[in-house]
Amino acid sequence: MQHLPIASPDPIPLPGPVWLLRTLLLLTFFLHLVAMDLALGGSLLAVFYRLRRKSEFARQTARDLAAKLPVMMAYTITLGVAALLFVQVLYGNFLYASSILIGIPWASVIVLLILAYYGFYYAAMHDEAGAGVRVVGALAALLLLAIAFIYVNNMTLMLTPGRWIALYRRHVSGWNLNLGERALIPRYLHMLTAAIALCGLFVVLSGIRQRTTQFGQWLIRQGAAWFAGATVVNYGFGLWLLLSLPARIRALVLGANGVATVLFGAALFLSLAAVVHALMLRAGRRPVANASVCVATALAAVALMVVIRDYVRNGYLPPGYQFGQLRVVSQTSIIVLFFVLFAAGLATVYYMLSKVAAARPAGDPASARQQKA
Amino acid sequence: MNYPIWQLGFPGGLLIATVAVLHVFVSHFAVGGGAYLVLTERKAYRNNDRELLNYARAHAKFFALLTLVFGAVTGVGIWFSIGLVSPDATSTLIHTFVWGWAMEWVFFFVEITAALVYAYQWDRLDRASHQAVGWIYFVAAWASLAIINGIVTFMLTPGRWLETRNFWDGFFNPTYFPSLAIRTAMAVALAGMFGLVSTLQLRGGIRERVARWSGAWVVVGIVFLPLFGLWYYRAFPGFARRYLAGGISAAGTAVNLAIAAAALALVVTALAALWKPRALNGAVVALVLLSGLATLGSGEYLRELVRKPWVIGGYLYANGIRADALKQISATGVSADSRWLAAKPAADSLAYGREIFVLECSACHSVGGYRALRARVRGWDEHFAYQALPHLQLMRGTMPPFAGNETDRAALAKYLASLNPATVSISPANQVAAGREVFEIHCAACHTVRGAFRPLNLAAMKAGAIDRLLKILPALNPNMPPFTGSEAERRALARFLETGQPTS
Ligand code: HEM
Numbered sequence: 001m002q003h004l005p006i007a008s009p010d011p012i013p014l015p016g017p018v019w020l021l022r023t024l025l026l027l028t029f030f031l032h033l034v035a036m037d038l039a040l041g042g043s044l045l046a047v048f049y050r051l052r053r054k055s056e057f058a059r060q061t062a063r064d065l066a067a068k069l070p071v072m073m074a075y076t077i078t079l080g081v082a083a084l085l086f087v088q089v090l091y092g093n094f095l096y097a098s099s100i101l102i103g104i105p106w107a108s109v110i111v112l113l114i115l116a117y118y119g120f121y122y123a124a125m126h127d128e129a130g131a132g133v134r135v136v137g138a139l140a141a142l143l144l145l146a147i148a149f150i151y152v153n154n155m156t157l158m159l160t161p162g163r164w165i166a167l168y169r170r171h172v173s174g175w176n177l178n179l180g181e182r183a184l185i186p187r188y189l190h191m192l193t194a195a196i197a198l199c200g201l202f203v204v205l206s207g208i209r210q211r212t213t214q215f216g217q218w219l220i221r222q223g224a225a226w227f228a229g230a231t232v233v234n235y236g237f238g239l240w241l242l243l244s245l246p247a248r249i250r251a252l253v254l255g256a257n258g259v260a261t262v263l264f265g266a267a268l269f270l271s272l273a274a275v276v277h278a279l280m281l282r283a284g285r286r287p288v289a290n291a292s293v294c295v296a297t298a299l300a301a302v303a304l305m306v307v308i309r310d311y312v313r314n315g316y317l318p319p320g321y322q323f324g325q326l327r328v329v330s331q332t333s334i335i336v337l338f339f340v341l342f343a344a345g346l347a348t349v350y351y352m353l354s355k356v357a358a359a360r361p362a363g364d365p366a367s368a369r370q371q372k373a
Numbered sequence: 374m375n376y377p378i379w380q381l382g383f384p385g386g387l388l389i390a391t392v393a394v395l396h397v398f399v400s401h402f403a404v405g406g407g408a409y410l411v412l413t414e415r416k417a418y419r420n421n422d423r424e425l426l427n428y429a430r431a432h433a434k435f436f437a438l439l440t441l442v443f444g445a446v447t448g449v450g451i452w453f454s455i456g457l458v459s460p461d462a463t464s465t466l467i468h469t470f471v472w473g474w475a476m477e478w479v480f481f482f483v484e485i486t487a488a489l490v491y492a493y494q495w496d497r498l499d500r501a502s503h504q505a506v507g508w509i510y511f512v513a514a515w516a517s518l519a520i521i522n523g524i525v526t527f528m529l530t531p532g533r534w535l536e537t538r539n540f541w542d543g544f545f546n547p548t549y550f551p552s553l554a555i556r557t558a559m560a561v562a563l564a565g566m567f568g569l570v571s572t573l574q575l576r577g578g579i580r581e582r583v584a585r586w587s588g589a590w591v592v593v594g595i596v597f598l599p600l601f602g603l604w605y606y607r608a609f610p611g612f613a614r615r616y617l618a619g620g621i622s623a624a625g626t627a628v629n630l631a632i633a634a635a636a637l638a639l640v641v642t643a644l645a646a647l648w649k650p651r652a653l654n655g656a657v658v659a660l661v662l663l664s665g666l667a668t669l670g671s672g673e674y675l676r677e678l679v680r681k682p683w684v685i686g687g688y689l690y691a692n693g694i695r696a697d698a699l700k701q702i703s704a705t706g707v708s709a710d711s712r713w714l715a716a717k718p719a720a721d722s723l724a725y726g727r728e729i730f731v732l733e734c735s736a737c738h739s740v741g742g743y744r745a746l747r748a749r750v751r752g753w754d755e756h757f758a759y760q761a762l763p764h765l766q767l768m769r770g771t772m773p774p775f776a777g778n779e780t781d782r783a784a785l786a787k788y789l790a791s792l793n794p795a796t797v798s799i800s801p802a803n804q805v806a807a808g809r810e811v812f813e814i815h816c817a818a819c820h821t822v823r824g825a826f827r828p829l830n831l832a833a834m835k836a837g838a839i840d841r842l843l844k845i846l847p848a849l850n851p852n853m854p855p856f857t858g859s860e861a862e863r864r865a866l867a868r869f870l871e872t873g874q875p876t877s
Pocket residue numbers: 025029032036039040073076077079080081082083084085087113144145147148149151152153155156187191449
C-alpha cells in the first residue's frame with residue numbers, strides 16, 4: 001500500500017462498533033438525501049413553474065414550493081451534518097485528503113449555501129409576480145446545482161486515491177475538481193434526476209391533501225408526470241453510471257456479491273412499481289391508494305440505492321483499508337446515553353409538531369389561499 | 374504528514390479564525406436570544422403589552438433568519454475548515470467525541486425544529502404551547518453549547534484524558550466549567566445586543582421600554598465576565614499563563630482589547646440604553662455590536678493563541694505532528710512517513726527544504742505575509758539556521774520542536790537561509806550598533822537584554838570576558854546553539870552586551 005497516499009488509520013480506536021456507525025451513516029444519509037432531493041428538486045420545479053406565468057395553477061405551485069424551500073434547506077443541512085459526522089469517523093482518511101485536494105470548491109460550498117439559503121428566504125417572503133423572485137429563485141437553484149456537483153466530485157475523489165498525487169501536484173491550493181472521473185457526470189445526473197423525481201412525489205402529496213379541488217387533481221397529475229418521466233430518464237443515467245464504474249465494482253451488483261445483486265434487483269423492481277403507480281395516478285385512478293404505494297416503493301428504492309452505493313463505495317476501498325482491520329473500543333455508556341437523548345429528542349419534536357398540527361383549524365396555508373381564490 | 378497540506382499562501386488557521394469568530398458571534402446570540410424571546414413574550418402577556426408582543430414577534434423572525442441560516446451554516450463552515458486545515462486534529466476529535474457530537478446533533482435537530490415552529494407558527498399556537506416551544510428551543514440551544522464547549526475546551530486542556538483516554542475525562546476537563554460560564558454570560562449579553570438592533574425599528578415609548586429591557590441583558594451578561602474570566606485564567610495550563618504574562622506580546626494585546634471592548638459595550642449600553650434610551654440610534658447600536666464582536670473575537674483568538682504550539686494540548690502539535698511521533702520522525706526522517714512529498718530528500722535540496730517548511734512551519738507562518746518567516750529569519754545563514762533549528766521550542770514564539778533527521782534539518786536550514794539572500798553587513802565603524810544587529814540575528818529569538826523575555830544582563834562584565842563566554846554558549850546551557858558568526862561579529866556583539874543597552 002506504500003504507493004497510495006492514504007493516511008494510516010487514526011491511532012485512537014473507533015468509539016463504537018462498525019456496524020452501528022455504518023447503520024447510522026446510512027440512515028442519516030438516506031434522510032439527508034430525501035431532504036436534499038426535495039430542496040434541489042423543489043428549487044428546480046419552482047423555477048419551472050415560475051416560467052409558466054399564464055397558468056394560475058402553475059403560479060400557485062411555485063408559491064407553495066417557494067414557501068417550503070427554506071424548511072427543506074434547514075433539514076437538508078441538519079441531516080447532512082449528521083451524515084458528515086459518521087462519514088468522517090468511518091472514512092476520514094479518505095475524505096480529509098480528497099477534500100483538501102479540492103479545497104477551494106469544497107470550502108466555497110459554505111458560501112454558496114448561505115447565498116442559496118437566503119435566496120430561498122427572499123423568494124419565500126416576496127411576491128411571486130415580481131421579476132426579483134424569478135431571478136433570485138433561479139440563481140439559488142443554480143447554486144444548489146453547483147453544491148451538488150461539488151459533493152459528487154468529493155464523494156468520487158475520496159474513492160480513487162490513485163488520482164490524488166497528480167491533482168496535488170497540479171494545484172496545491174486546492175483549485176481542483178475530479179473531472180477526470182468517468183463516473184462523475186452520470187453519477188451527478190443520476191442524483192439530479194432522482195431529486196426531480198422525488199420532488200414530483202412531494203407535489204403529488206400536496207395534491208392528495210386537496211384532492212377534492214381541481215387544483216389538487218392538477219397537482220397529482222403534474223407530480224406523477226414528473227416522477228414517472230424523471231425516473232424513466234434515470235434508468236438511462238443509471239445504466240450510464242453502471243457502465244462507467246470500474247468493471248470489478250460493476251460486477252459487485254451484477255452477481256459477484258450476492259446481497260448487493262439482490263438489493264440492486266429489488267431496487268429496480270421497486271422503482272418500476274413506483275413508476276407504474278405514478279402512471280395510474282396520472283390516469284386519475286384511486287389517488288390515495290396509488291399515491292401511498294408510489295411513495296412507499298419510491299422511498300424504499302431510494303433506501304436500497306443508498307445501501308448499494310455503500311457496497312460500491314466499500315468495493316473501491318483498497319485491500320489494506322477494510323473496516324475489519326480497525327481497532328474498536330466502544331464507549332458503551334455514552335452510546336446508550338446518545339440513544340436515550342435521541343429518543344427524547346424525537347419525542348420533543350413529535351410534541352412540537354403535534355401542537356402545530358392540532359392548532360390548524362383552517363387547514364394549511366396553501367388550501368386556505370385556494371379557498372380565497 | 375498523513376494528509377496533503379492545503380497551501381493557501383497564508384496559515385489556514387486564519388481562515389478557521391474568521392469563520393469561527395463570525396459563527397461564535399451569531400451562535401451565542403442563538404443561545405441567549407432564545408431565552409430573551411420567551412421572556413419578552415411572557416413579559417408582554419403579563420403586562421398586557423401588545424406593542425411589546427409585536428416587537429417580540431418581529432424580533433423572532435429576524436432571529437430565525439440570522440441564526441438558522443448564517444449561524445447554522447457557518448457552524449458547518451467551521452467543520453469544513455478544520456477538516457481542511459487540521460485533518461489530523463479533526464480526526465482525533467471525531468474519534469474521541471463522535472458520540473458527543475451525535476448528542477449535540479440531537480439538540481441541534483430539536484433546536485432547528487423549535488426555532489422554525491416558534492418563529493413561523495406564532496399565530497397558530499396557543500400562548501402556553503408557544504412559550505413551551507420557546508423554552509424547548511432555549512434548553513436545546515444551551516445544551517448544544519454545553520456539549521460543544523466540552524470539545525473545544527478539551528483542545529486547550531485535555532486534562533486526565535492524556536493518561537486515561539476516557540471520554541468524560543476529556544469532556545469535563547479543567548477549563549470546561551469556567552469556559553461554559555463565560556459563554557453563557559456572553560450569550561446573555563449578545564441577546565441584549567441583538568435586541569437593541571431590533572429596537573431601532575420601533576418608535577415612541579415602546580422603543581424606550583425595549584431599549585431598557587435589552588440594555589439590562591447586556592449589562593447583566595457583561596458584569597459577570599471579569600469574574601468568570603479570572604476563573605478561566607486560573608484553570609489555564611502554566612505555559613498558557615506565561616504567554617499572557619508577557620511571553621508573547623500579541624497575547625497581552627488581545628487581553629487588553631477584550632477588556633476594553635467589554636468595558637466599552639458596558640458603558641455605552643448603560644448610558645444609551647438604560648439611562649437615556651432616547652439617545653439610542655443606529656451608530657450607538659453598531660458600536661455596541663462591534664464591541665461585542667471584538668470581545669468575543671479576541672477571546673477566541675486568545676484561546677487559540679495560548680494553546681500553541683498544540684492543537685490538542687500535550688497530544689498533537691499545530692502542524693499535525695503527534696507528540697509521541699517526534700522520536701520516530703527524528704530517527705527515520707520526515708520523508709519516511711510523508712506521502713505527499715514531491716522532492717527527493719537530500720540535505721542540499723532547496724526544494725526538499727521548502728517541503729519541510731510546508732509540512733512543519735506553514736501551519737503558523739507564511740513566507741512573506743502573515744507571521745512572515747522571511748522577516749523572522751533575517752540575517753540567518755545556513756550554519757546558524759542549522760544550529761538554531763533544534764531549539765525552536767525555546768524561541769519567543771510558541772513553536773513545536775523541529776521534527777526530522779539530519780537531512781531534513783540541513784535542507785530546511787538551507788531553505789531558511791535562502792529567504793534572505795543578502796546577509797546583513799556589519800560595519801566596523803560603529804561597533805555597538807553592529808553588535809546590536811548581531812544580537813538581533815543570533816540571540817534575539819531567545820533573549821532580550823534587560824527586557825521581559827529571558828533577559829540577559831552582562832553589563833557587569835568586560836567585553837573580553839563576554840567574548841570568551843560567546844565561544845562556549847552550549848556549555849553555559851545545552852539548550853543554546855553555539856555562536857556561528859564571524860570573529861568580527863562576535864567582538865561587536867561582546868561590545869554591545871557590555872553596554873547593557875536594553876532590547877525589546
Ligand atoms: C443544499 C445543499 C446540499 C446539496 C445540494 C447536497 C447534495 C448532496 C449530494 C448530491 C450528495 C451525494 C454525492 C454522491 O454520492 O456522489 C451528498 C452527499 C452528502 N452530503 Fe449533501 N448536500 C447539501 C448540503 C449538505 C450539508 C450542509 C452537509 C453537511 C454538513 C452535507 C453532507 C453530506 C454528506 C456527509 C454526504 C455523503 C454521505 C456519504 O457519502 O455517505 N450535505 N450531498
